[in-house]
Amino acid sequence: MYRPDEAGKQGASQPAREQRAPVERGSLLDLLSSDLHEAKSGADGSATDRPAEVQHQSRDIPKASPHPADLVPPVSRAAGAPRDSYFPGLSGLSRIGVDDIIGWLRDGLIWIVLALVLCVGAALAYAMTATPRYTVYTDIVVDPSNLNVVSDDVFTTNPQRDAQLLEVESKLRILTSRNVLSRVITQMRLTEDPEFVKPSAFSSLKNLFSTKAEQQAGNELAAMRALSERVEARREERSFVVVMKVWSEEPAKAVTLSDAIVAAFEQELFQSAAESAGRVAQSLNARLDELRHNVTESERAVEDFRRKNGLQSTNDGQLVSNQLSNELNTQVLDAQQRFIQADTRYRQMNDAITQGRTASASEFESVNMTNLREQYNVLQQQIASMQRTYGERHPRLVNARSERANLESAMADEARRILDRAKADMDREQQAFSALRAKASDEKSNVFSDNEAQVQLRDLERDARAKAAIYETHLARAQQITERQQIDTTNVRVISRALPPNARSWPPRTVVLVAGGGFLGTILGISLALALGLWRYIRRPQPLAP
CATH class of the missing domain: 1.10.287 (Helix Hairpins)
Incomplete structure (x- = not known):
């Protein structure tokens, strides 16, 4: 049976020159490759030649903690180089068992508890200090076909479904466009709302070197960015229903924002159609002057020719x-x-x-x-x-x-x-x-x-x-x-208006955050304890096989 003192005696009986063989130092990759090669050689040769009892005792050596004098660095059988002195335990990674992992968890229990406490405290602090978000939803039916007020309208209707879906997608893009959001910002004065325009530490100093117009433009840009991040719209599959999601720090404000965006969306669609019709009317009016001149010249030519040739007509058109x-x-x-x-x-x-x-x-x-x-x-x-x-x-x-x-x-x-x-x-x-x-x-x-x-x-x-x-x-x-231009033919209907939410959408409830923090702290603590145990294992010298 293998004993530590026998290993010490065998190590002492070896020639002094062999014990004092210089260790060749190279790169970390060379050391790792050398140790892995030795571990493979030991697993294929010496480990299989030893009896099962010796192998069992050798697996118990790390738990016996032998005297450092009895331990000799492993020697590479392939190149004859000494084992790496930095990670002597790499060769024994295959011998790690459940007892080792339990021991590492027991030794790192303090780290587990510390990580659990820190994560739970962080989750509780975030739950108490995070800005709440209240999300409301509005369902809108965007019909691609406008109302047929006149028989020969300016805008034609395409009966193809793909074209209709493209029309709905275009109007969906208008719903979250800057024109619509600008109307909401102007209507609700969001540039004066600290929720959307948060004052910075250097805002007072910056205002000293900027004009009022520049300050107003900066506030509008900040409000636009903040509002665009809070609005989201998507179309339900196989339908013309658009779901708009809006969140705010206050439930009532979220509902007001949603209603204002829908109203601004309808105004934008009406104004867009009115402007398109206005451009057509303007082009026609510009053409009317030329047409009127042509008609006048033609009628004058008729009368001049009639007068020149003495052609007189009766009431029935006969000469x-x-x-x-x-x-x-x-x-x-x-x-x-x-x-x-x-x-x-x-x-x-x-x-x-x-x-x-x-x-x-x-x-x-x-x-x-x-x-x-x-x-x-x-x-x-x-x-x-x-x-x-x-x-x-x-x-x-x-x-x-x-x-x-x-x-x-x-x-x-x-x-x-x-x-x-x-x-x-x-x-x-x-x-x-x-x-x-x-x-x-x-x-x-x-x-x-x-x-x-x-x-x-x-x-x-x-x-x-x-x-x-x-x-x-x-x-x-x-x-x-x-x-x-004065008639609104847009066929947009709100089928579900926004309602004040009962609870915040973010952050989750305190209980959920604390539970999540506890779970995350436990995982982090266990990972840290295992990492420290593995580090100590690969840094600890291993005894030589008999």
């Missing part, structure tokens, strides 16, 4: 020359009809006079002719009666026949006067017909020239109408968009 030509044609037809009637009457009267039918012809119509015919008819009856009564040579019959001849002569004279008057009427109608026909012929040539000019006039009118239609469309659109 006066065409209407006058049509009326002249009608008058010519009427005059021709009257001339034909007058010529026919004249010819009939002339034939009646030639044939001696003056007394019976119906063409001779006048008051005097009617009286003469009545007298002639009465006288003719008297003559017939006297012929039957008195005979052919009776003086009264002779006188009656003389009166009849006078009446016939008077009727002939009256017929010639009526014939002359009919001839005068025929000549007058003929002259009127000729004049109207000549005038109609002249007007017809004017109509042809006016029709040729009207072709160019219609082209000018079409151009003027097209420009006027474009101008009226742009004018109506500009007025509609101007009114659209």
